[in-house]
Amino acid sequence: MNPLDRIGAVVSKEFRHLWRDPRAIAIVLLMPVVQLLLFAYAISFDVSHLPTIVVDADRTPASREYLRDYVGSPLFEIVEYADSPGAVEQAFLRNTAEVGVIVPAGFGRTLAGGGQAKVGVLIDGSEPNSARVAQAYTNALNLLATQQVAIAWADTQGVDVTGLGQLEPRVRTWYNPERRSAIFLIPGLIVVILAIVTVQQTAVSLVRERELGTAEQLTVSPLRRGELMLGKLLPWTLLAFIDLVVITALAVWVFGVPFRGDPGVLAAGAALFVFCCLGIGLVISAVAPSLDVANIAALLLTFLPAFLLSGFVFALNQIPVALQWFSMVFPARYMITVTRGVFLKGAGWGELWPELAALGIYAVVALAAASLLFSRRTR
């Protein structure tokens, strides 16, 4: 009567279940790759080539020169030249443009006369992210244009501005200088995928045994509860690590995500995070009365928090304070700090120990809660 033999029996049985269930294989092996492709190629928060409609009512060399800045910028793509401001609304409604630039008649004359020439910029705000970016771009572009106008004017007045004190900020973006969203998203995506693979499967697997009656059969057998749990957790831990290695390899070699930190920290974080997830999965399976409930609970407790309350998509310090507190209940936020730290910032044990400690405590609490709930069922 060797505990290892019994655990081994459960492990090989779990792999057989997986092997017979094409959907589970797809979730474990294909979903990570599909998500990776989706997030790396299709879903992007990068905003460029904003479709722009231009209305030049002035038609002077000055207005043309002003609009040339838009034409030359990779951030804007002129999709239409129109004569009347009404065309902008038409374009917004038809979704052919997101930015409208209107140069009113008299623009050139006002400028030449030293007056304040007004330019209208309309932004389609129904998509807030690109609207915000479009606003920032046009502000910057107009600031530059104003500067050039001022220099040109000073020149005509015979004033030499080269002696004028000026302020020039040197802004540099670290870790992701091109601010590619793939680089920002993929380290977070690893966490989301690990959570889905582990929580969903463990949550469902014990409930299924309960419905089949095999769970009760096993409680009557010499198999201890701890052995059953371990036997069920080991295969998923292994699969989670396979997923981790595959995604990391794809991220680094295919998508050019930098890996600057210590692989040991990533592995330790991933192990602790997987234990957290398996704990959550076991808690769900102890409480859920049916397979459907277990599935939905797993989705609500991992998928959504991993997406929305982890910093994966929305920076945690940008969400309401109450939600920031709420996010601490889910392990994904700590793990995303670890993956981003290791991949992008080259952070190591010294910087990431608080997150690793949080994950460790979380794992202990979740697994303890799970085994408590299981023993309570049999009382």
Next chain:
Amino acid sequence: MDVHDHPTTAERDPGAALFVRGLVKTFGSFTAVAGIDVDVPRGQVFGFLGPNGSGKTTTIRMLTGSIAPTAGEAFVLGEDVIRHPERVRARIGYMSQKFSLFEDLTVAENLRFYAQIHGLGRDEFAERRAWILHMAGLQGREDELARNLSVGWRQRLSLGTATIHSPELIFLDEPTSGVDPVARRQFWELLYELAEQGITLFVTTHYMDEATHCNRLAFVYGGKLIAQGTPTELRDSFGPGATLEDVFVGLEEQSRLRGDDR
């Protein structure tokens, strides 16, 4: 025949298959089992009869050590199952009405898994496997998924997995529910075969025709034991020509009038 003419704790036969005194299980304010005394000598086919919800399954779950009773004592094969359920587990078998098979595993894989859980050696497993396949008539179907077997086959395979470790006592909880009459008769023939090997069988059922197959019967109603005895004893106590069906209905009626149902 009377519930109370049993030996006291001091007279407990250490060789008895089951020795149960004052077994109680409450779930909150609900009393599922309200003080049951049972004695089962070894080698008997013991029928535990009662309508649905009378506490049969709860009793079995306490006797197999999967739930702890609220009060009372229970000795299974001479071991205190309440304090040391693990000492009993290797020696008992359990078959539930759900059959407890892994549906996406084959016949052979189901057998192998339960054999590994019970720590059977290679030779022992080969021998048990051959016997079970023969007993259940599953030779040549080793590689079929349990899910694809018809109910009768699954029932016999389930009995096979419950007996893979050669238990001395097998608890069978409504093993024949949902099975057609022919398969039920075949199943009882298998149970007789096991009984002939000296294995004690503790069977719950609500089919009265099955009750006649048992050496000894106990009727439970509302969590209480309302009668115990051999089929003949029980029939005779009810007058000439009475069937077990009559006995059961009559006992149930009496209990209801006394207000025994919860």
